[in-house]
Amino acid sequence: MRLTVELTGRTEFGPGVVAELPSFVTALGHSRAFVVTDRGLRATGIVERIEKILASAGVEHATHEDIGPNPPTTEVDAGAARLREFGTAVVIALGGGSALDAAKGISLLAGNFGSVASDADKLWEAADGLPLIAVPTTAGTGAETNGFGVIEDPCVRRKVYIGHSSVRPRIAVLDPELTLGLPPRVTAASGFDALVHGIESLASRGANPVSTAYAAHAVTMLGEGLPAVHRDGGNLEARAQVMFGAHLAGHALTLSGLGLVHGIGHALTAHAGVPHGIALAAVLEEVMAFSAAEAGKAYETTARALHGTAAGGDWASAAIEAVHRIAELLSVKSRLHDLGVGRDRLPAIAADAVADAVTRNTPRAPTEPEVLDLLQSVY
Structure with a gap:
């Protein structure tokens, strides 16, 4: 049997490991972070916790929390527009599978001016997106392991796959404490x-x-x-x-x-x-x-x-x-x-x-x- 398997990315696993998030940002050569998260996650206290961790380490950041379940292309486009305004940064995908999938699209579109999420089928050979750190707060999708996201195109009423090798998370931060609630x-x-x-x-x-x-x-x-x-x-x-x-x-x-x-x-x-x-x-x-x-x-x-x-x-x-x-x-x-x-x-x-x-x-x-x-x- 001839077999080639490419496994990329770094996994950080353990209770409390999310506290090391600033060092993961700097390890990717950046000092700024753009957090993409679910609309309802702030109510759990997790978003505020992440923001405090970043702020205490002097990591300039912005939080985009307008991602809902089964995110449509329009939400990904809106997030990409905001990221372009914020500028070059590490994208921190925080939340469930929807947030992680949307963050991949947002990161990719930010590196491809003029593209929109409905261009998903054409973006697999596009320019690189911004580097991404995945911080899942649910245990299920496995979205932190790959470079594609499943989003919804409401115009054709079907799921589309948006992705690129560059938006496969460079670091997956698996902190089971984030799932306790x-x-x-x-x-x-x-x-x-x-x-x-x-x-x-x-x-x-x-x-x-x-x-x-x-x-x-x-x-x-x-x-x-x-x-x-x-x-x-x-x-x-x-x-x-x-x-x-x-x-x-x-x-x-x-x-x-x-x-x-x-x-x-x-x-x-x-x-x-x-x-x-x-x-x-x-x-x-x-x-x-x-x-x-x-x-x-x-x-x-x-x-x-x-x-x-x-x-x-x-x-x-x-x-x-x-x-x-x-x-x-x-x-x-x-x-x-x-x-x-x-x-x-x-x-x-x-x-x-x-x-x-x-x-x-x-x-x-x-x-x-x-x-x-x-x-x-x-x-």
Whole structure:
């Protein structure tokens, strides 16, 4: 086997490590920082904490906190305009996956005057963006491991991928203390997203020995950590386990790609506003059953990592049962009609799911009618 794997970036992990943020800024050759964060994060006290850390070290900074869930291209354009006004700086992406994804687009556009976020498909060969430090405050997306973001183009009503190698975070700052205040629902949905990253990475057509190693360990850590953090949200050790498991799953998906679960998830969010992790949970078991014959080895690895047992050697069923138990425990599994998805939207959701770039990595290539049938089965 001939294998080339490029792993870049630096990871700083541990309780309280966010206090070292000023030294990370200077390590990148800058003395100024532009913080991109979620609209609601200031209420948690985290934004003020970061600002005080930067100010106490004399790091000039500005904070842009106008990023919402599933950020549209217009929000990315607005953030880039503000960054251009502020000038050259390290971009600090602070928050959940939406903030991290938007920050990548903002950083890239700031280095490419005249470009807008809807040009995403043309920007992969663009000039470099500004250097980026990722500080996730949720444990799920793994967005700190790669150089692309998923944003929404409202004009065409679909998800687009904006990215460039230059906006892959130079430093990922993983401080589990930042996740202690997460509400149970957010903890569950983001953690389940990470679990799906691991499972889909194992089954992906693009899987390789390195991505498989990352993904298998991620599923093990998340399978153990998610129930523990669900029982006690103040369990810092469990928070740390889930955060690092999500980070490993992010590395896995960056190398392997994902699959149909994410293709459907993106379409459900774009068409019906379903939160990402909840959208994935709605269809994970059904997609696994659809792909069972083609992904047998991957699902055996999944089942073993989740301490499942296979009656008669049926590891695919064991894996599906194991993820079902976790979904039930976290209360993230819902039917589509309960999530407000109109039945009339299902054909368009199926079409977009099949067309989504992530779906090409799925172990069994689906047709639109097959995906439509799957969606109707969970309606």
